[in-house]
Structure formats: structure tokens, C-alpha cells
Amino acid sequence: MRIALYEPDIPQNTGTILRLAACLGLSAHIIEPAGFPISDRAFRRAGMDYLDQVTILRHASFEAFAAWREEARVRLVLFTTGAATSYLDHAFRDDDLLLFGRESAGVPESVHRAAQARLVIPMRPGLRSLNVAMAAAMAVGEALRQTGGFPARAAPGPVQEPA
Secondary structure (H helix, E strand, O other), X not given: OEEEEEOOOOHXXXXXXXXXXXXXXXXXXXXXXXXXXOOHHHHHHHHHHHHHHOOEXXXXXXXXXXXXXXXXXXXXXXXXXXXOEEHHHOOOOOOOEEEEOEOOOEOOHHHHHHOOEEEEOOOOOOOOOOOHHHXXXXXXXXXXXXXXXXXXXXXXXXXXOOO
């Protein structure tokens, strides 16, 4: 399972998604250009020390990303408010790449066409969209639940009784 961000606008959201990827053992792809300088400093605050625990792949453009994806032979699953299929009705695969659009504008039609699946997170009518980091967490959670891809938990230690 992988996460990809299309031209992200907000460094704090990107940092939060990178932290999510680190905690769950996912690689993260950033498709440039971004709306902020792509550097550790730009999203260190939200990602904190987790940035050292995630594999980040940067792509200079969507065309470069598409070439990488074709060579890697991975399925592109786009999350978009413009989709008709709920992410809860989709059968995820463990090698899927989950793509999230730009906070301010989503993705262009050419990116919609490039995706093998286009999914929506159902919401109440009249509301525009979820925060992209929240949407990524929901989507990744469902994808990992379906594929059994959550990292193994260490056994809890003994319970300490208060003195």
C-alpha cells in the first residue's frame, strides 16, 4: 500500500500524511510542484521526528509519476469528491497506490482519467470536502483493514496495579 499526494498545498497536511505513512509502514509519493518548498523544514512541525521513518519518493511532475507507476505496474486509486463509488464498496489490493488531490483544487481531468479507480468518502450533502489528511487516514485505514496490511502489534506488557 502506498500514498501519493498530487501537488500538495499545505505543508502541515503533508507532514501529517507523512506521519501516517511512517506509523503504518507505507511509502509516500509527492507529485510536484507543491505549493510550498519541499523540504524537511516545511513539514517538520506536523511530521515531527517521524519523517526519518518514512520512505518519500518525489516526482517532478505527474508525467514523471505516471512513467514510474507504469514501470512499477501499480493500480492508481484516486480519492475525489467527483467520484460515484464509495471507498467502502471498493475491493482494495495490497499493492494499490492511493492518490489524494491538491487541497485547493483536487486534480485535473487528465489525472482522473489516469486512475484505475475513482472513489469518494460519503459525506452529508452540502459540505464540500474533508481535510485531506483526515481523508487519507480514513482511506488508508479501510484499505489496510481489507488487505490485512496493518503492522503487527507488539504484545502488551504486564498490567501494573497502582500501589
